Amino acid sequence: MSNQLRRKGIPVALALFAGGLLLSWFTHGTGVVHDDPKRNISIPKQLTVPLQVQAAYNDTNMFFRYRWPAEKPGIFHDVVKFEDGKWITKGKGVPGSEPDGLQEDRVAMMLDDGSVPEFARYGGYLAIGAGIDTFTKHASKEEVEAHPHLGKKLKGDVVTKSLPETRTDINNWASVQPEEILKAQREAGYFLDLWHWRAHRSNPINMSDDQVIAEGRLGDAGKSSAGSNWDSEKKQPKLMFNATVTGYKALKWDDVKQGKISQDSTYFLREGEAVPFDPAAGWVNGDTLPKRTLRTPEGSMADIAVQGKGRWADGYWDVTLSRKLNTGHPLDDKILKDQGAYAVAFAIHRNATGGRWHYVSLPASLGLGRSGDIVAQRFAGDAPQWKDKWSDVELFYPGQVDWPQLNSKKHAGAEFIRKGQPVTTHHSVAQLKHYGIEAEFADEIRRQWLWTLLAGIALIAAFGIALNQLLKRNPGV
Template identity: 50%
Template sequence: MLRRRSALLAVSVLFVAVLLVSLVTHGTGVIQNDPARNIWVPGQLTLPLQLQVAFNDDEILFRYRWPADRPHRYADLLRFTDGRWQRVARSPIGPDPDGLTEDRLTMMVDDGSVPEFQRYGGYITVGADMRDFTPQDAALGEEDGYRRKYLPATRTDPQDWYSIADAATLHGLHDAGYFLDLWHWRAQLSNPIGRSDDQHISWYRLYDSGDGPFTSNWDGAAQRPRLMFDPERTGIRALRWEDVTAGHTDSDIPYHLAEAKAVPFDRRHEWREGDVIPGQVLREPSGARAAIRVQGEGRWTDGHWDVTLRRALDTGHPLEDKILHPKGVYDIAVAVHRDGTASRWHYVSMPLQIGLDRPAEWVASRFDGDVPDWDRVPVHEIELFYPGQVSWPRLTSEIHAGAPYIAKGVPVKFRHKEAQLAQYGVEIEFEREIRRQWWLSLIAGLVLIASFVLSVSLILGRERS
């Protein structure tokens, strides 16, 4: 009898202990930011964006509006500290602690020459082990930080970033229109001069030909800036670190350095600890890279960015820009960086279809004159989502349950909502931890069941005796 009571007590204690451990640990310790593994998950997994599209005989305009608690307008700074000039150029894991990463908006555009893009959007540009993914191979070196977007057909093996097709194949694909146009608006490095940078995605993320809207202000040989603010025109030679980190960007503080308001750097000036000069100088772009302009200026007011980009329908650069035509149907995908984040820490959209004088998912509004009446242009509500570390090779592999549907060409929006894709992105980032938690929960559950059955057996046996 004493032995039976001891066994019952031991099993009961085991049951209660395992139950408490399960209750306390279930679902905890899985989702945790880990900068050492390039992991940081935003607190908000989706982001609303409003989009209006209008065109006339010559140009097309896209107006975007999205929420941001504060504007981030600084990027790539040069700071005088400890008696010398140093670069403060960052690509942080998650948000920059000093907010020194500019807000940005990008949009990919296609004319149907990249058929997968219409169905799966930006996912097709993300290869295996991309830059800032959690490293899967300890042997990866610094050069692997240059792994950037590319299109699937430019690789002979989708699992191998370095399996770039031969030059003849790449040129043939490009000549056939197998590339994505990439519009890139930047709060500091393009917006102040009314421009958006212009790029395209093919075997790599490439700049269009011509001069870009910014150029480096760093003199590597002398280890100091090349130019500084013109004190006669701006009232200052440099910014102050405390103003920069506080996010001061009012009209009295010129947060950007333009060629027109810059003079050669004065090395004889008595520079102070905490003096700051922008690391890039803004200039008028040229060639294909100058194709996209900002209508007015991108403005942050009342907790929102309001940005309008305009471009000629036909830029004259068909191998770098997607040429647009009335009666055409085009595919786009939009992404937003905010909260001082860079690289893959952004929000993206599903692919969207826009028709110009032609039925499509969305139809652009035709207008006459130079500027549309935006009050008469429909506002489209888009939900952006955090994509996590989901790559195209993974989506098309057997490890992904939806791979058979991708093989059949079923569009992503037919099977998923934005919130689901965001959740899937987070799950992939913590796949190892989730599997471990699942095994722990399974083992704990089996122990609970076994201890419960044993307890009941002991109790029933005690009653019979």
Template identity: 35%
Template sequence: MKKSVLVLAVAALGATYAVAADPAKIDWTAVPGKTLTLFYPGQSSHEWLQSDAHKKGAEAIKKGKACTYCHEDEEKKMGASLVKGGPLEPMPVKGKNGSVEVQVQAAYDDKNAYLRFQWKTQNPFPGTEHQYLRFDGKHWAVYGYPKLDKVVQDGQQPGIYEDRFSIMLDDGKVANFGKQGCWLTCHDGERDMPKQFTKDEIAANAMLTALKRADVRKFLPDSRSNPDDWKTGKPLEEVAKLKADGKFLELMQWRAHRSHPVGMTDDGYVLEWRNSDAGKNMFAGNADAKTHEPKFMWDAKKVGYKSVTADQFRQGDHFLIREQNAVPFDPAAGWKEGDMLPDYVVSREDAKGSAADNHAMSSWKDGLWTYVLTRPLGLANADDKALKEGGVYNVGFAVHDDNITTRGHFVSFNHTLGFGAKADIQAVKLK
């Protein structure tokens, strides 16, 4: 892998995807920064937050206090303790850090908001590899899983997963997010959490069946008749009314494999589930649902190979970009055992609608990710929170590092972000 991975898609793609300013030309040395400590939360769900196991905190929550009322400046200490294992982490990942520091800067002009984040990776390489499809001589199957998965911890599969940076944002319409942050969305029953769902429970659940969902992911308490029981979903008509009233959280995710190579950040929201915005994302599965064969392979005429093998990990940029280096999969191309293709194909051209609102500029050098989100001001889509001058927003951040996902991330307590208004993080207006 090269020492520096750089994507400047906003500038490179020209007028088709033009933005008001080139974030590469912003003088970030003139923009004030704030250093936040994000910590490892383990299985500290919203239910645990209010339980006897968290008695002092539960009492504070009943009195309307925020998490920082008890835990201000304790992030590093808590993360170091939780990551080692215990009641809130039944499957600790060997060698994992307990916290990470993130430098945050914010700016805006008449058309866009620009949020810049920097953090050091645990590994001496960028986490741009993601899961693969591997040929075993007869069939293609997923190869590589997140480090929290049992197959990785048992040594049956390698730990392979992309780095991610997530931003959750509220404009004041979601009750308690300003106090409890992302814990409002993290519940027992979700993936890798206590009392994780079963397939039978999913099949018997009216809401998830109607939504055609196969698992349980982030949700807001207001979407359930029992706020802390994922099985008690409200009728979809009531959920739609909540959304129309703006009672959802914005969720923007930059992904080092699935959005970084095309200069984008995916756009979604949390309400009854962790949803993508309307339109189409910049990434899609590369496995055919019926045959399980890949849909695309690398164009050997352009990149010099049609596939890779495990010994080539981190020896180059293994992105499969539909409009740049991919061709339709050829089952008769002489595949050998151990040949691998990415499990996802990415595309800037395919990204459409509200899901394609967010641009990104990102680079990794000498152990440091630098990521700049460019988001238009004043978005009027039904699944977006509109950023505007004078606005103050509740925000929470998360970093996924070291080949891990779900609860294995680092998270922040809630902070405020202001555009020409007083807040923890104050965006500077560009001249």
């Protein structure tokens, strides 16, 4: 009996050893991090991007200057292209870069005056709630449209950025507070001011989008700088270029796709300058028109302007935005004051990316004439001279990390958040750029760990059995 066990022991050990090696080979040969469009996953090759910021103010106005690298200027958003008698949309948002280059470059800044205290500690992480659009797991279009507040009242069809206290349960995107609570929160200043410059939908008319983050990412009161150039009933554009002024009634698809159109040319349709669309104008395949029209914004949405020109040159965007210190719209904007202290966080889109495929910053302090990570210098005159040094901000790809997850048992640092410790106490950008990707593949990484554990157990068992057989064969050793 003993001899039989010995004879079987070596084959068993070899089988376990071979099985452990094969398990390691098949589960570790390719890794788990890879693009997966079906799950809304696309990992950028570059995980960090530098952003430079300057700030200044005079008696009435606030100025921010932003500079960041971009391989080429993304001056187009979605368009409609004429193909075989029909107009089709090109440039819909996709995971990662849009293949035809049809997502505009953008820079955004969230600003708070202390009314949202967690923002100064956690920045944009605070605004990523449950069910947010473009995450692997997100609320469906039908669910959002059916929601009484987000869908029925606000006419939304996706879950956007929001603040935690606008929900009764941070784990449930649909648990929006009653309207009287939302109104009281807004009046108490519980919102983030969002400056949102867009290379196509605002820059050509020297404006910036002006938004607010509360129960969603919402526009300020009034009319925005961008409208739709699509007649859904007639299935055709509303406007086209004025050929008597521009020399063409449409752009050429190949020129748009290959980036041959200059930022100094008329590549946008502005209401009052463009002309009504003529379906009998002799359209040919490849004729292309922007799907957005530009117009003069109104009300609170007209508060932020581009000073000078937002320009791309030598591989960099250089954009300066200005706004009154006191816009007179305290329910939409944070009112800024001399010697005031504020919190800011930044984001950029480049390389034809939209949605969550951007680069973001950790929160930074802003001081108007006082100390801060970014110091706004006071000046006399109409425009700053920008003689002060840039403030360098490192942006990173955030991956799929939301506020509910950060406050859950899955996050080892949830206890520190409950204690109010800032994210920078325990994490650096160098860490966060990897943590965000790990969050996108959490299940796969956990499964990989289990396979590794099993492979390790098999190898240890094989070694133990083999050693045991060796000792039995050589009892004097």
